[in-house]
Amino acid sequence: MTLIKITPATQSTVDPNLEETSTDSLENINQLISHELRTPITSIQAALRLLETGQLGALSGKGQRLLEIALNNTNRLLRLSQVLENQPLNSPISSVEVIERFRLEKELHKGLKQQEFILFYQPIICNTSTRIAGFEALIRWRHPRRGWVAPVEFIPVAEETGLIQVIGDWVLQEACQQLEIWQNQFDLDSSLNMSVNVSTLQLSDPQLSQRVQQILQDTHLNPHFLQLEITESAFLDNSPTAIANLENLKQQGVRLHIDDFGTGYSSLARLQDWPIDVLKIDNSFVRSGKWKMIEAILMLAHSLNVEVIAEGVETQQHWLQLQQLGCPYSQGYLFSRPVDSQTATSLLSQQFSSN
Structure with missing residues (x-):
């Protein structure tokens, strides 16, 4: 490609x-x-x-x-x-920060009503075929006054206020709908997946699995094509609600990823008990060249019969090293930054026009 x-x-x-x-x-x-x-x-x-x-x-x-x-x-x-x-x-500085914090909270509500949020998509590449195997959906806020607001700034506020449930549902609906459009447009079968991040608070919502099921029905999307990315800390949550959601999602056919793997505190003894399909290696491992650690994660994943996606691939050398280690999938700026749906569609058009 x-x-x-x-x-x-x-x-x-x-x-x-x-x-x-x-x-x-x-x-x-x-x-x-x-x-x-x-x-x-x-x-x-x-x-x-x-x-x-x-x-x-x-x-x-x-x-x-x-x-x-x-x-x-x-x-x-x-x-x-x-x-x-x-x-x-x-303490005038602190006062300004407090005011800005409450203003941001108010503008989050307004932004949802006025459709100021947009999804960007970053390709996930199959290292064997060098083709796009899927996309990760990433939310962006196009603020009318401040321009683009980073998720690292507004997601914590959304979690504190409970808006993360509403935002999470919107992201799932939008991402699943976009994948269904691509499947129809390019006559895809099982060659493209959509990854969506799920927060710890969403996982603790008793209605999560039911809402995911409803969204899949509304968008006519096969559950197997949806991949939910969950952090290690969320998997460590032993609450009955979180466990029930994971089990229900797995029964529906939704695939589960451990996101940013290697940066949390997951117990290797418990790892085999979790209903996971993919380990997603944190980008810091690739960027700092920790190839021995990556090799160990690949061996662990092989023993658990799960796939691996390496994030943070920014150079040809990174990619070549991952291919030599036998890592099946890669994601990073070498292939593409996160892009809007129109640009992502163009990337798919280039791929399928070269067949």
Whole structure:
């Protein structure tokens, strides 16, 4: 295949006594506002909790979703009241950071409604055939004021506020729909897969496996073509909900990856008990040339009868070394950066036009 690179103080003159009195007043105001916020919100939160436990009757699916939003909003307001009460008035930098944090949270909600999010796709290459074997779907936020906002900035906020469930569902729906479009466009059978990242919080959601099943039905996608990438720390979660989700997803036919393998704390003794299909070697191993470690992971994967994908492949030397070690799949900037769906479609067109 053709390798394509896409390069997307002056001193204060205020009377010290007056300044001290003003600060005390502001602190009292902060505490008053915090109290006035917290008192009604706590009552509302208690009522919402009764709804959540079913003590006031069963809710429809839409009602459950509205309840989640309401609970997230009350939690958000309570955090704001705590910030107001505890925020030092002589710490302007911290105040700016707090304001930006709450602004980002608000804009996340707005961004979802106004469809500011987009999926990019990075190819996964078969080292034997040198063809595209699949794509990893990666979310991007095209912010109207700040431009492109990195996932490392907004995903933690989404996890803290519970929005990760909504974002995760959108990513799954969009990625599965895109793969179904490509399968029809290029008359594919089993030669292309789609990888989607799933967070620890998503895995702890009791409804995850059911929602994945519904999305697969809605997009008419064979579950075998969907590959969920889960970090080692998520696999280490022994909660009954996480275990049930993994088992249900496996029974559906969805393939499971351990993402960033080698950077976590997974027990090798337990590794064989997990329902995994692929180990995805963290990009730091390839970039730093830890070939002995990679060789050991390949031997481990072979003994467990699972596949391996090496991330962080940026040079021809990286790729050649992985091929010599017998690594089946590679992913990295050598082949392509993450690209939008139109560019990814062009990469597939080049591949199939060369047949």
